[in-house]
Amino acid sequence: MAAPMIESTFKSFMCPIKELRLDKTLACGQSFRWKENIPGTWVGVLAGRVWKLKQNENEIFYATHGNFMQQPTKIEKRPPTKKHRKLSKKGTTEKMTRTVEEKHIWCENLGNECDNELNILSDYLQLSVKLQDLYAQWSHKDPNFREKSENFQGVRMLRQHPVENLFSFICSSNNHISRISSMVEKLCENYGEKITEIDGQAYFAFPSISSLAGEGVEEKLRQLGFGYRAKYISSSAHYLSENGGEDFLFSLREKPYEEAKQQLMKLNGVGAKVADCVCLMSMDKAGAIPVDTHVADCVCLMSMDKAGAIPVDTHVWQIASRDYIPKLKQSKSLTDNLYKEIGDHFRSLWGPYAGWAHSVLFTADLKKFKRESPDTDSKIKEKAKKKKVK
DNA sequence: AACCGACCTAGGAG
DNA sequence: ACTCCTAGGTCGG
Numbered sequence: 377m378a379a380p381m382i383e384s385t386f387k388s389f390m391c392p393i394k395e396l397r398l399d400k401t402l403a404c405g406q407s408f409r410w411k412e413n414i415p416g417t418w419v420g421v422l423a424g425r426v427w428k429l430k431q432n433e434n435e436i437f438y439a440t441h442g443n444f445m446q447q448p449t450k451i452e453k454r455p456p457t458k459k460h461r462k463l464s465k466k467g468t469t470e471k472m473t474r475t476v477e478e479k480h481i482w483c484e485n486l487g488n489e490c491d492n493e494l495n496i497l498s499d500y501l502q503l504s505v506k507l508q509d510l511y512a513q514w515s516h517k518d519p520n521f522r523e524k525s526e527n528f529q530g531v532r533m534l535r536q537h538p539v540e541n542l543f544s545f546i547c548s549s550n551n552h553i554s555r556i557s558s559m560v561e562k563l564c565e566n567y568g569e570k571i572t573e574i575d576g577q578a579y580f581a582f583p584s585i586s587s588l589a590g591e592g593v594e595e596k597l598r599q600l601g602f603g604y605r606a607k608y609i610s611s612s613a614h615y616l617s618e619n620g621g622e623d624f625l626f627s628l629r630e631k632p633y634e635e636a637k638q639q640l641m642k643l644n645g646v647g648a649k650v651a652d653c654v655c656l657m658s659m660d661k662a663g664a665i666p667v668d669t670h671v672a673d674c675v676c677l678m679s680m681d682k683a684g685a686i687p688v689d690t691h692v693w694q695i696a697s698r699d700y701i702p703k704l705k706q707s708k709s710l711t712d713n714l715y716k717e718i719g720d721h722f723r724s725l726w727g728p729y730a731g732w733a734h735s736v737l738f739t740a741d742l743k744k745f746k747r748e749s750p751d752t753d754s755k756i757k758e759k760a761k762k763k764k765v766k
Numbered sequence: 767a768a769c770c771g772a773c774c775t776a777g778g779a780g
Numbered sequence: 781a782c783t784c785c786t787a788g789g790t791c792g793g
Binding site for chain 3: 405545548549550551552553554555556604608644645646647648649650653666667668669670671710738742
């Protein structure tokens, strides 16, 4: 008595799978609330509702449940044209500017109300950014990207809510994706508003800043296993409560990258890396590059370049190794200076959307997406790691 | 200014 | 089942 899948509750829109891979995009560690409940069907909370998403080669299917909205969704703020003007002045080309500004087929039928499901989704998934064109440009400029991204098409940056994004990444320090996910879930269960229940499973919105700034939050979070991050969360929530709350965070979307980053780094528990994550993932700073252990590995890889070990035809490799070997020898740890230089290097390599490109390579580097037995690259990487430790 | 070491602990690898 | 170690860092000395 297999009950037939009820498809009728799903609506859909056109979206080529190369523009968006749900599995990679939702599970690569930029957002921590999406679960693949049934194979191929992703469930998560967004804008006060529970969403189910799935896809085939050409379409995205979506359904929502519940609607807990304290206030109108803030999704309407982005003026696409401003950013694109910036792009064009770099001369990276008219081609890039034009393609980004183009209306895409899967976006054409969006309504005008801001509280419309398709608008919420389109904003969150940033569908107005045409990913295939960006991949083509990154691949053109960077042979390494071309190679590594081959099996990782459709990895797209989400445009997250700054509050969720910020507190999730405060949890991320020295931590695994799996544990971060469970910590974020605990935040929601303990401090978020309940949205609805589906099949006996309760779903909660991400907590507000004020609820995280409440009495006894730090103690409770420690008890829940947050470790030293408990204090970071409590402290940052207090700071924000007294400094403009979430409106302040949203206002950083309008500020230049450097300023937004500096503001974020005033928060306890937010260093350069977490600040860059937030800039990239919820502040519209497409060029922000979080320099984490993966990126550091990447640089180690470059610095270890031995002819033959890596496909070294690449110009890029040579430049990077020439640039970074001396510094890596001097400093084993990631200094502020080195951090910035690494970011600048990739920005000049990949262009204004460098952070998006970084995310593709980051995803390709995640263990959970690596199937095959160790190939040349991972062997080299092992060596690189050993070197780094000693 | 540039380095450490300490900080918490659930998952996951071996 | 059971160690043992790691994991998208940050802070203060």
